[in-house]
Each structure stands twice: as structure tokens, then as C-alpha cells.
Amino acid sequence: MNTENKITAQSNPFLPEPARIVRTYPLTDDVHFFQVRIADMEKALSFRYEIGQFAMISVLGAGEAPFSISSTPSRPGLLEFCIRRAGAVTSKLFQLKENDFVGIRGPYGNGFPVEKMQGKDILIVMGGLGAAPLRSVLLYCLDNRDLFGRIILLHGAKRPAEMLFRDELLDIKKRDDLEGYLTVDGDDTGQWTENVGVVTTLFPKLENINPENTVGVVCGPPVMYKFVLQEFLKLDIPKDQILMTLERRMKCGVGKCGHCAIDYIYTCLEGPVFSYWDVTHMRELI
Amino acid sequence: MKIVKLKKDNLFPFLEAIKGDAELWAPVKKDDAKHTFQPVDDFSQIDLDYTRTILPPRKILLPAKFNMYQASKSEFTSDFSHISKKIIFGIHPCDIHAFLTMDKFYSYEIEDPYWLEARKNLVLLGHSCWPDENCMCKSTNTHVVEEGYDLFFTDLEDTYVVWIGSSRGDDLIREKPELFEEDLTDTDIQKFIQRRENRDKAFTTEINFAAMPDLMELKYNDALWEKLGDACLACGSCTNVCPTCNCYNVEDRPVLGKDFSNIQRCWDACTLENYSGVAGGENFREKRADRLKLWYTHKLQSYISKYGKPACVGCGRCVATCPVDINVKTVAQSLDGNEVDSFWDRLSKEVTK
Amino acid sequence: MSKNNDKKLKIGIYELTGCAGDGLLILDCEMELVDIFQAADIQSFLMAKSDNIDGELDIALVEGSVSTEREIEELKDIRKRAQVVVAFGLCATHGGIQARFSEEEWQKNLKEVYGDIEMSHTKAVHSKPIDEYIDVDLYLPGCPVSKDQFLNFLVRALGGSPPEVYPNPVCVTCKYNENDCLLLKGIPCLGPLTADGCGAICPNHNVPCYGCWGPAEGANFTSEFYLLQEKGFDMEAIKKRMANYSGTKLQEFFEKFKKESQ
Known part of the structure; x- marks a missing residue:
């Protein structure tokens, strides 16, 4: 027992990679957009991720937290996040400016099953901060337009000022290879030219949905799921073709700290993307 | 598997011979008659007449709080300073099984270097035990161990039957081979089997x-x-x-007067x-x-x-x-x-x- | 570290009614004191310095409970001047021992001690935690607060972050310290009900926890109450023990409990 002790851990999966904030600006009052690049150029370009995966962002002096990646892997190099101010980490993050450092770890989670989605019509329904992970899905589908059938986007917010990526989506909506519908619960501006009503009021506008060939994707506030899922089922979309992404507290992202456990599923490894069929087996969610 | 015999009088000389600069942890009795695993230099503190310690021995590998890494503005540096050569002596079969389960857990999908590195630096010397009314290891089938230890000591009154469970265990024996006897007598074997049978019968709690x-x-x-x-x-x-x-939880603890933080990992429940x-x-x-x-x-x-x-x-x-x-x-x-x-x-x- | 005083966090430390133990604890951080005064601009701290300024503050640490009318005014003034108000120590967070009485009992006690004497400088009021009068941003409990808690709060505040608060019960640290559970021995320990942070200092020495950090978040008073009853303690004894340090925050619970057990 006298041999010298040498720590040989080649790579430490808990160690973040230094990254710089490239751009940051408010999307709404309490949600900011962050464009981040890993400082080491080679590592920045080799950071491969799937749509629906998340990364851990650490802010010196405040801590670390998980965030969905809002950018698409089809545009490598820069990572984008859409972050709501909620706790210690995000409060400090909101104080940071362009060129400031953060730490990045990841990507983690299963992501969306892109191969299974190929050739299918993609019906994306997002509300509120649900736009954070689903913007990645939308942009990915548009960047690989030929791989998918119809692309339908339903996006809801409380008020026009609270709609995340409003201008970007109004722009994308003009494309003729996408069917886009935007809605607000109430218009307090008098300038809103799109739909008014909760997101489910958009469903009657959808025509000729072929349920067997449709993948429904939903993310939004908890109250939204119930109603959107009902609409999906009304359209006869099979339960295993309805996909959702769930948020839990996480401290490690790699299935060790235990915080994201639902029953015996670690959402950081086996999620955050689940099918509606998966979720009906997870008792704690219902 | 190789099996040897060790006279009880030879136990401390053996521990002395293998300890070197490692930290030796063993069960020690607290004032209130409960036991805890403690690092010992004075082997007379070791008390093997125990059923279970208050905290399990995983605390020796992953302490309640330790630094994972140091974070500064643009640099992150791993901290493995809590890991050193350690020997656990007197660990029971249930706790060895727990280590085996944790090995699988911490290697699943992504490896946790804090557990695995500590594990690489650990020598496990198991010891036989006797159940009380709260022991359920026979029901979980963890009352005997076939793997996971370097040496396992079974108490046969004045001697130990020592099972060698790893090549490192074999090396430890070779540090002081003169303390051991190679051949077990028929009486030893009889005693060993009798002990095992009696112990099996001593379990009073059965869980399905x-x-x-x-x-x-x-x-x-x-x-x-x-x-x-x-x-x-x-x-x-x-x-x-x-x-x-x-x-566990992770805390960012900035250091007063410095421009870096210690990122601490602490138990959570x-x-x-x-x-x-x-x-x-x-x-x-x-x-x-x-x-x-x-x-x-x-x-x-x-x-x-x-x-x-x-x-x-x-x-x-x-x-x-x-x-x-x-x-x-x-x-x-x-x-x-x-x-x-x-x-x-x-x-x-x-x-x- | 910035040498410019303007950029340093302006901190004021104030003492209302209490033993001043929390302020004393800051002075007791001897190894860190120089760093503290270098890193922060301590504008007001009666116990430590004489040139105190009552101006705008980033952070006000308020120790003690509110027990006089003058203290109500003082507290409201601090709130106006400070961005962040921290209830510092048990008297400020929960009211402390002096707040363990109901309004009625307090009136009776006041009369018994002072009779009908008119107070000349200020009028005494029923002792209460500071959040009965002002909005409080952060609670740092403890009797006194611990060095670790205070320093962690300070370093995180200097970096612009709130402290990491883990409102676990004392049992957590007590178990880390491998103490044999006193409740199992029939000793009325309040560990499961009490906020951690003291390091389980009493159970470490076989003395039952008497709750001096105030109630832990989510503590199950009901179960512990029944458990102590089963161990042979009567309702009054348990109530006395539990009420000692919980100030006004548990009175509602006891009222409810009293009604049900009648």
C-alpha cells in the first residue's frame, strides 16, 4: 500500500467548459436570450447535440442549472438558450454581458427521436417557455426541410409582449413550406393581427391531418399539456407519436445526483423527451 | 478461491504490515455502545463485535461534503484531494454488496470519477458477522459475499479463515506470508460449516x-x-x-477575498x-x-x-x-x-x- | 478586489431587541474580519465602530425582535434605505424567546413587572419578528447565526447572488456526526423540527435539541407531538419546549392543536 496515489481520471464529466456569452438580449421582461460559444474553438465546433437535449450552465458564485438548448445542431458552433429568471443562477446570469464567461457542460438527455420523425408530418405546439426546446425542433426541421412532410406550428402566449421569438416566428410564418399559427390569450396592444384565444383554439384551423403519419410535439406550462393532449387524441394521433419534453430539478445531468428521478426513471438520462405512451406509465406525473 | 488461516494474535501484526501510508478505517465503539467506522492508528480501538455502524462505509469514499472542482472566471480545475489510499477493515457482507451495487450505479452510462477513483484506491477487508432481529440480508440474499472484497475474515474463535478475493488480496498476504497457515484442517472446515449453518438459523426476520x-x-x-x-x-x-x-446537491461556495469558488458536493436526501x-x-x-x-x-x-x-x-x-x-x-x-x-x-x- | 469605496456593497448592521449575539458573531469571525471590512463598505455597525452613517444601503442586516414603538420607526426607516433587508438571527426571523407569549400573556407580564408606570422615552409593544412590520428579503436564522451561514451569505452577496439555503432539520447534520438518536432513547429532542445550521451542537453532547434555530421548513410538529406524548411527556411540557424559540410562528398551530385535543 505504499505506491504513490495518482488520480488518473482522464476526463471529469462534472467539469464545465469555459464559454463566452456572444449575444444576450431580452425576449420579454423576465426571459432573456443567450448566445454562447465555448471558448476553445475546436471544442466549440465539436460540441454535437440533438434537438431536445439540454446543457448545464454554471455561473461563477451562483451555481449551475440545466437549460434546454434552443438552437439547432444543424447550425454548429454557437449554442442558444432562452432563459427565464427564476432562481440564484438565472438572476446572476441576467447580470452578465457580452464577452462574460459562463461554464457549459453537456449535451445531456435523450433528445427527440429524429430518425423516427423523418418522413412524417410534424405538428409543433408550444406555449410560453415551451418555445425554448421546441424552437430547436422547428429550426432543425426547417434546415432539413426535405426530410419531413408538412410542418405545422402552433404557438401561444398570454400577451403579444410575452410571446417568445415573436418577430422571428412572424417572419418564419411567411414561408410557404410551413403552416404557422400564432395566438395570444388576450391582446392588450390593439396591434395584434394574428389569432386571439388559448392555443387549443388553433386546432380547428388544421385541415386534412393524417394522424398515422403525424408526430405531435408539445411543450409548455403544465396546464397546457392536458388540453393539447386531448386535441392530439381527438385528431387520432397515436400515443407513441405524441412527444413532450419535461423539466425537473437537476444537479448533475448524468444520472448520479438523483434529483430528476420520477419513479425509477432519471429524466436526465431517459428524458427529458418522452412519448405520451411513456408518460402514462409514469405514476408520479399524473 | 484461495483460502488461508490466520491466528487471531497475528491480526494486528498483519494490519501493521499492510497499512503503510494508507488510512485504515475500522469499526470503533462510541461511548453510547453504537459503532462507527473511524480511521485508526491504534489498532486496539478496533471493535469487531458489532452488528452495524450508524453510517454506512460509503462515507469513507464520498464524504458528506467535499470539493468537486474549483471554478474561477474562465477556468475549472478538478479537485480529487479527498481521495487517498484507504483500507476498510471489518466491513460486513451487506456493506460489501452495497459497494458492488454502487459500482454499477456510478458506472451506468456515464462514469462518476469521484466514486470510481476512490474505489480504485480502496482495499476491502471483510469480516464475518452475526445477525440481530433487524438484519434482513438473508432475505435480500446479501448475507454472503462471493466477490467484491480483497480479503474476507471469518471468525472461528481463536483463528480466522481468510478468503482471498482478488489478486491484490493475494499480494497483501505475501507482505507477511509467515503469519498465515496454508492448510485448513478437517476441524477448521467443520467449524466453518457449522458456523455458517448456525448463522443462517439465527436470522429471525424474513422479508418477501x-x-x-x-x-x-x-x-x-x-x-x-x-x-x-x-x-x-x-x-x-x-x-x-x-x-x-x-x-447529492452541489453548492457554489465563493472564497472570501479570492476570485474563485469551491464547487462542493454534499449529500442530499x-x-x-x-x-x-x-x-x-x-x-x-x-x-x-x-x-x-x-x-x-x-x-x-x-x-x-x-x-x-x-x-x-x-x-x-x-x-x-x-x-x-x-x-x-x-x-x-x-x-x-x-x-x-x-x-x-x-x-x-x-x-x- | 476593488479599492474604490463607491463600488463596494454598502452594508448596515442594526440591533433591535435581543442579546446582540448575532452582531457579536460577526466580530468573532476574527480570521475573516479584515477581508470582510475590505470587501464591503460597512456603513453602520454600532457594536464595531463609532462613525456610523444612516444613508442608502445595499444590504441591511437586522438583528433582534421589534419590542418598542421606536424600534418600529427605526425598522421602517431601515427598510426605506436598504435594497435588501435580511432578518439576521432568530429574534429577527421568529421573534425569539421574548415573542413566545400570546398578546394576552404579554400584557399580563408587562403589568406584573412594570405595574402602571408610564414609559417616558418609548412605549413597549408585544415582541414580534421583523416581518410583522416590513417586507423581508432574506432570513438567516440561528441563535446565534453560525459563522458558516453568515460568511456564505456575505461572499455570495458580494458576488451578487443570494445564499444557497438548505432548510433541512438538525437531524441531517446530527446523523452525519453519527450521533445515536436521542428520540429513540426517549429524550425529547426537537431535532426533526428545527432548522439546521448549528452543526447539531447539542445532540453532539447528548443534550436534546431545544429548537434555537426556529422551525425547519416542512417540519412535522403533529407527529413529533404524538411521539413525545407516547414517550410519556404531557401536552404542557411538550408545548413549552416547542414554543420556547418558535416565537409567534407556531402559535396558530398550538391553538389548533389545543382545540382538537379538548
């Missing part, structure tokens, strides 16, 4: 662990859980004393109120009953599908710890339909909500 996964599923909405939730003190003790609990809280104040498991369900799902059900055996290794620490009798023994017995006389079952039905 095979039925637990189904029962957890079938009784998920049973009124039992509300009763447990009413009684649970949410003190986290069952979790903290469990040899297969692994949950899913039975505590704050465990499932997220930024913004929402709590996914505010109810004590829900938190207990999660813990028991993990102990009685979930590891079976993933790792082939329940997370519970039957050590009985939760039984010895919980002031309101919520533990694997009483909960499993209740799930199995048995009447259990425990505080939570006597607790007034009209408790203030």
Missing part, C-alpha cells in the same frame, strides 16, 4: 423481497402511504444511513422537504407520502429491473434509525399484508393536517 416490485405497483395508491406520510418526521435519517443512497424544489419555488414532491413512495420505489423495486437485485441490502440501519418506525422492515411487512405494531400505525387518525 421477491414480491415487493409487484406489491409496490399494486399498492401505489394504498392508504398506507398517507399514514406513513402523517407520521414521517421528514428528518432524512433513513436516507442518510442507507448504504445504497447516493443523492429525497425524503427531505427541499429535495424536489425547483427554481421559482415549485416543489414536485411537497407531500411526505410522495417522497416516501419515491424512496421505497428505489429500495424495493426499481434497481431490480436495472441491476438485477433490489437496492436494499438488508443492513437494517433504517430500522435502527427511524424514531417513528418507518423502515424497510415495517413497510415491506405492511405491503405484504402483515399487521405491524409501529408508531405510525398507532398514530391518531385525527391528526392535525
